[in-house]
Amino acid sequence: MGPHPHGWWIVLHLLLFVFWLGGDLGVYYSSRFVLRPSLTPEARTTALKIMSGLDLCPKICLVLFLPSGVTLMALEPHGATLFGVPLFQPWLVVLVWVFALAWLWMTVSDHHAPGRRRWVRRADWTVRIVLIAVIAGAAAYTMIAATPFGVETNPRWLGAKLALYALAIGAGLGIRLMLRPFGAAFGILVTTGSTPEVEKALKRSVDGCVPYVWLIWGSVVVAAVLGVLKPGANL
DSSP states (O other): OOOOHHHHHHHHHHHHHHHHHHHHHHHHHHHHHHTOTTSOHHHHHHHHHHHHHHHHHHHHHHHHHHHHHHHHHHHSOTTOEETTEESOOHHHHHHHHHHHHHHHHHHHHHHHSTTTSHHHHHHHHHHHHHHHHHHHHHHHHHHHSSSGGGOOSOTHHHHHHHHHHHHHHHHHHHHHHHTTTHHHHHHHHHHHOOOHHHHHHHHHHHHTTHHHHHHHHHHHHHHHHHHHHOTTOOO
């Protein structure tokens, strides 16, 4: 008998954690070369291309983490209901996947052509804000209620995991805000060369992302631990 399909969904979920964290580590490492004034503008441009290419991986993982997580919850609902109706209906799981694939298209499209389709970036930003609010609300309820959604297995670990996911999405938005001045400053570097002002602007922009990067790393690691160990769960 082959492996249970549930196991493959768990493997996918874990791989998303691995590539999310690994990709982010690569982005951080390559960013150090982008900031190195001793390198030529051409070399720094190459480092930026590497950094951008690596950055697509964690972006994809963040998006797919949502439908893969919902699929796992649907496979083990533990009696979850909403207004007396089973919460994780098959149509709901399909709807989440369709939504996630549309979100993924927006994410990849904006990554390859940033700013070219402004409505895509605005839509993506709106999706993330709404998700943060909805997921944070579900996380708080799951951690506070005695039997959230009628589940009696003490799923507070899942509530904490959801909260960390919302936190990671929010940290990603923080990174976007910090990087807004980066493009203009790097454009000056490539066209007219390095100046103390340009180097200061680049460093301020990239280094300003570091606290948010640490927040994402911590959230991903702790969420992975919670998903594997499920502390406090009555299973």
